[in-house]
Amino acid sequence: MIILGIESSCDETAAAVVQNGTRILSSIIASQVDTHCRYGGVVPELASRMHIEAIVPVVDEAVQKAGITLGDIDGVAATRGPGLIGALLVGFSFAKAFAWARQIPLAGVNHLEAHIYSLLLMEAPPSFPFIALVVSGGHTNIYHVTGPSAFELMGQTRDDAAGEAFDKVSKLLDLGYPGGPVIETLAKTKDPGHIKFPRTLLEKESFDFSFSGLKSSVARYLHDHKITSPEDKAQIASSFQAAVIDVLTCKLIHAAQVKCCNRLGISGGVAANRTFVTQLSLEASRQNIQVFAPPVDLCGDNAAMIAARGFTMIQEGRLCDLDHDVFSRTRI
Numbered sequence: 001m002i003i004l005g006i007e008s009s010c011d012e013t014a015a016a017v018v019q020n021g022t023r024i025l026s027s028i029i030a031s032q033v034d035t036h037c038r039y040g041g042v043v044p045e046l047a048s049r050m051h052i053e054a055i056v057p058v059v060d061e062a063v064q065k066a067g068i069t070l071g072d073i074d075g076v077a078a079t080r081g082p083g084l085i086g087a088l089l090v091g092f093s094f095a096k097a098f099a100w101a102r103q104i105p106l107a108g109v110n111h112l113e114a115h116i117y118s119l120l121l122m123e124a125p126p127s128f129p130f131i132a133l134v135v136s137g138g139h140t141n142i143y144h145v146t147g148p149s150a151f152e153l154m155g156q157t158r159d160d161a162a163g164e165a166f167d168k169v170s171k172l173l174d175l176g177y178p179g180g181p182v183i184e185t186l187a188k189t190k191d192p193g194h195i196k197f198p199r200t201l202l203e204k205e206s207f208d209f210s211f212s213g214l215k216s217s218v219a220r221y222l223h224d225h226k227i228t229s230p231e232d233k234a235q236i237a238s239s240f241q242a243a244v245i246d247v248l249t250c251k252l253i254h255a256a257q258v259k260c261c262n263r264l265g266i267s268g269g270v271a272a273n274r275t276f277v278t279q280l281s282l283e284a285s286r287q288n289i290q291v292f293a294p295p296v297d298l299c300g301d302n303a304a305m306i307a308a309r310g311f312t313m314i315q316e317g318r319l320c321d322l323d324h325d326v327f328s329r330t331r332i
């Protein structure tokens, strides 16, 4: 079964063709980051307009690269939420029209479930059950995933998402948007233990996160110290990143232990951070826990993960009608 996946929840217009939920025939991502970085973050109205311009060429390219014709597509899957309403509407409306015109099934995919499915697109994916962290610009959620559609939310951030903290600290350091990649690169050059930023772990048995205190602590440090050189900025980046990674690592290993589960997957934009993957893998291996992280191009927003999740939904008969709408916030 061939599924066309479409993603437009934030600042990437993406389309992908995936066979039987696992084999990626094509995956095209048109990023708007060069436009939004001028404003220090995503401008929703601009994002919607750019999705409108990109959606048809991106789908065309995905179909062409896959080496198929439109008639080969058996179903469509598009992100229904959470995300920016105007941005979601572009991809979801396109998908509705496409499915109606070709008389094929339509799945309205939850973006967070799709990030978990990016783990199932790996060459050697985790088997069920596993612990999954979805860690992006908007979310830091831990799930116990016990089956293809069984996601138990164990904890989430109470304020900023981890990716948001990277972006805000990058802004404080005048390093631009998005913050994650530049902070990761700078951090490699300095000792992470040099500045002791706080590790907020909240209650002992909680799997929730809080990153706003860490961000304020970096702001206070900048206020109290005269930071001018790139060297100083790299030092702060390294110590900040270490604090985020320590908290994520600690909570994830604890979650795996509590659920007696020896498989741990991470996905979402922050999972592209290979320093995080390396540290988590090292500490997890000491507890006999195996870590799964998709390749970088599947960590951030993409449509292959939407198609993969949509494939299961279509198989389960969980379809969308033309009167279904997008949603901005959700919980799974």
Ligand code: KG4
Binding pocket: 010, 135, 136, 137, 138, 139, 162, 163, 164, 166, 167, 178, 179, 180, 181, 184, 268, 269, 270, 271, 272, 273, 274, 299, 300, 301
């Ligand atoms: O999943 P994603 O592409 O979009 C959302 O659904 O939010 O995640 C984007 C987030 C941004 O906050 C970005 O700074 C962060 O992922 N990010 C990283 C890295 N690459 C992207 N954070 C840390 N290290 C990275 N290498």
Ligand code: ZN
Binding pocket: 111, 115, 136, 268, 269, 300, 301
């Ligand atoms: Zn995402």
